[in-house]
Amino acid sequence: MKMPKKMKLSYLLNFLGLVLLFSIFVLMFESKIFGTSTTYIKGIFTTACYTIIMVTSLNLVVGCMGEFSLGHAGFVSVGAYFSAITSNALAGRGIPDLLLLIIALIAGGLAAGLTGILVGIPALRLRGDYLAIVTVAFAEIIRVAFCNFEITGGGKTMSGIAKLADFYWAFWIMVICVTVMFMYVRSRYGRTVKSIREDYIAAAASGINVTYYKVLTFAVAAFFAGVGGGLYAHYMTAMIPTNFNFNYSAELLSEVIIGGTGSLTGSVIGAAFLSSLPELMRQFSTYRMLAYSIVLVLVMIFRPGGIFGTWEFSLTRLLERVAGKAPKAQKGGE
Amino acid sequence: MLEIKELNVSYGAVHAIHGVSIKVNDGEIVSLIGANGAGKTTILRTISGLKKADSGEIIFDGADLRKTEPSKIISLKLAHVPEGRHIFPDMTVEENLEMGAYADATNAEAVMEDVYERFPRLKERRKQLAGTLSGGEQQMLAVGRALMAQPKMILMDEPSMGLSPLLVKEIFSIIKEVNKKGITILLVEQNAKMALSISDRAYVLETGKITIEGPAQDLLNDERVKKAYLGQ
Numbered sequence: 275m276k277m278p279k280k281m282k283l284s285y286l287l288n289f290l291g292l293v294l295l296f297s298i299f300v301l302m303f304e305s306k307i308f309g310t311s312t313t314y315i316k317g318i319f320t321t322a323c324y325t326i327i328m329v330t331s332l333n334l335v336v337g338c339m340g341e342f343s344l345g346h347a348g349f350v351s352v353g354a355y356f357s358a359i360t361s362n363a364l365a366g367r368g369i370p371d372l373l374l375l376i377i378a379l380i381a382g383g384l385a386a387g388l389t390g391i392l393v394g395i396p397a398l399r400l401r402g403d404y405l406a407i408v409t410v411a412f413a414e415i416i417r418v419a420f421c422n423f424e425i426t427g428g429g430k431t432m433s434g435i436a437k438l439a440d441f442y443w444a445f446w447i448m449v450i451c452v453t454v455m456f457m458y459v460r461s462r463y464g465r466t467v468k469s470i471r472e473d474y475i476a477a478a479a480s481g482i483n484v485t486y487y488k489v490l491t492f493a494v495a496a497f498f499a500g501v502g503g504g505l506y507a508h509y510m511t512a513m514i515p516t517n518f519n520f521n522y523s524a525e526l527l528s529e530v531i532i533g534g535t536g537s538l539t540g541s542v543i544g545a546a547f548l549s550s551l552p553e554l555m556r557q558f559s560t561y562r563m564l565a566y567s568i569v570l571v572l573v574m575i576f577r578p579g580g581i582f583g584t585w586e587f588s589l590t591r592l593l594e595r596v597a598g599k600a601p602k603a604q605k606g607g608e
Numbered sequence: 609m610l611e612i613k614e615l616n617v618s619y620g621a622v623h624a625i626h627g628v629s630i631k632v633n634d635g636e637i638v639s640l641i642g643a644n645g646a647g648k649t650t651i652l653r654t655i656s657g658l659k660k661a662d663s664g665e666i667i668f669d670g671a672d673l674r675k676t677e678p679s680k681i682i683s684l685k686l687a688h689v690p691e692g693r694h695i696f697p698d699m700t701v702e703e704n705l706e707m708g709a710y711a712d713a714t715n716a717e718a719v720m721e722d723v724y725e726r727f728p729r730l731k732e733r734r735k736q737l738a739g740t741l742s743g744g745e746q747q748m749l750a751v752g753r754a755l756m757a758q759p760k761m762i763l764m765d766e767p768s769m770g771l772s773p774l775l776v777k778e779i780f781s782i783i784k785e786v787n788k789k790g791i792t793i794l795l796v797e798q799n800a801k802m803a804l805s806i807s808d809r810a811y812v813l814e815t816g817k818i819t820i821e822g823p824a825q826d827l828l829n830d831e832r833v834k835k836a837y838l839g840q
Binding site for chain 1: 658687699
């Protein structure tokens with residue numbers, strides 16, 4: 275609030291940085307540097323995009339709110355199925371692909387967000403381990419329910435979802451989602467939620483409606499998990515409810531923890547790296563969970579706050595430092 | 609200013625507060641003393657809506673607190689300094705104070721200057737993380753944060769807890785000063801002697817019931833109070 279001009283400049287700079295990054299990707303793929311494997315690598319990057327959305331949204335719950343959720347895959351699943359059903363229903367009506375994708379993603383996100391509210395209201399009265407148990411149960415219920423609903427293809431694979439998402443769109447959708455989440459964390463809402471995490475009795479004594487803000491954050495996180503799920507559905511074009519099992523939730527959670535709880539930068543980099551890693555080493559993919567556990571143990575021993583802790587990347591700061599304009603070394607974080 | 613009538617509160621099957629009636633007049637310091645587990649904190653938590661009452665009335669400044677949402681109570685200018693201080697450890701001193709003005713940020717800057725004037729130690733440490741303050745400083749911060757809401761009345765829960773005798777004295781003189789500025793105080797304390805020495809009136813709570821009440825001076829000389837709470 276103090277320096278809106280500087281903030282505007284910072285947003286502009288970050289935007290330019292993203293455009294630059296995007297152009298590098300475009301150049302890389304269009305020039306076919308990777309020859310025949312271009313499509314394959316593009317696929318890995320797309321995977322990274324939707325994983326980033328899911329992991330960042332989980333970080334809102336784990337990092338910002340300080341509550342453990344082990345059922346994030348449940349929200350992803352709701353978003354994925356709901357957006358697929360929406361786009362199937364609207365397909366062939368002459369809606370342009372991009373618009374259809376956006377409608378489907380928003381529908382998926384809203385469905386997941388609504389589920390988040392419904393689960394959040396009773397579940398967020400619990401704290402710590404108990405909340406984790408409830409979220410696991412929720413994700414399992416969703417999985418089993420989707421295995422039995424006609425509309426989600428029963429236990430069979432739901433296929434024939436229009437392939438609306440490619441890397442270029444996924445990239446920008448990811449950018450928008452992460453930006454909105456970043457703004458949420460930095461806003462009055464985000465700070466309120468952080469104060470609840472720090473001491474909920476003090477927060478309540480300061481006149482904060484604790485339940486309201488917790489449910490709100492949970493719903494926002496679920497919304498973006500749903501958007502991530504929608505992107506997944508429209509990229510994969512086929513899915514089965516068992517994709518979103520407990521392992522998937524655990525994977526997302528470990529990416530949050532490895533990246534750094536409370537650091538969206540950590541989530542973005544952690545998700546990008548960890549989601550592409552198993553693809554890059556396909557032959558070892560069965561050992562992926564094993565590798566995850568080892569990495570988790572190592573991170574917990576050497577960097578208990580995650581690799582990035584609560585540090586956030588700032589292009590403005592970096593540029594200032596490069597230009598030698600940063601007089602005092604700022605100690606990262608917010 | 610605050611009137612509690614026939615309040616009953618229970619935790620599940622345990623009936624914790626039995627028909628308690630307390631009255632706090634404008635500008636008074638009233639203390640509520642009693643042993644561990646007597647229900648002192650429960651009463652304060654019920655007043656600020658953090659705990660639901662079974663029956664009874666809680667009227668603050670004409671408003672029925674039992675029908676007011678907990679998050680709205682502070683807007684009625686009733687602040688609560690919770691037991692065990694409960695500051696936000698990973699926020700700076702200044703941010704902690706800002707949180708105090710959460711419900712009503714008008715004049716927040718001027719009020720903060722006032723708070724800093726009253727607690728120069730907090731001003732020195734304004735950029736320091738609150739978790740790194742000493743116990744006494746944290747208690748000052750908790751009081752300062754309550755003052756940020758520009759309250760008419762403050763509920764204070766065990767302000768002397770875990771503090772050295774010297775700091776206890778300091779905190780109590782602060783409470784007295786705050787009261788002189790026209791803020792009514794309901795004080796819950798185990799340190800009965802200290803509490804009675806600064807209070808106008810007092811209530812003694814025993815296992816959820818008020819057993820003795822009266823002017824603080826009288827209670828200081830009451831044989832039963834002396835024996836049970838003052839160790840004389």
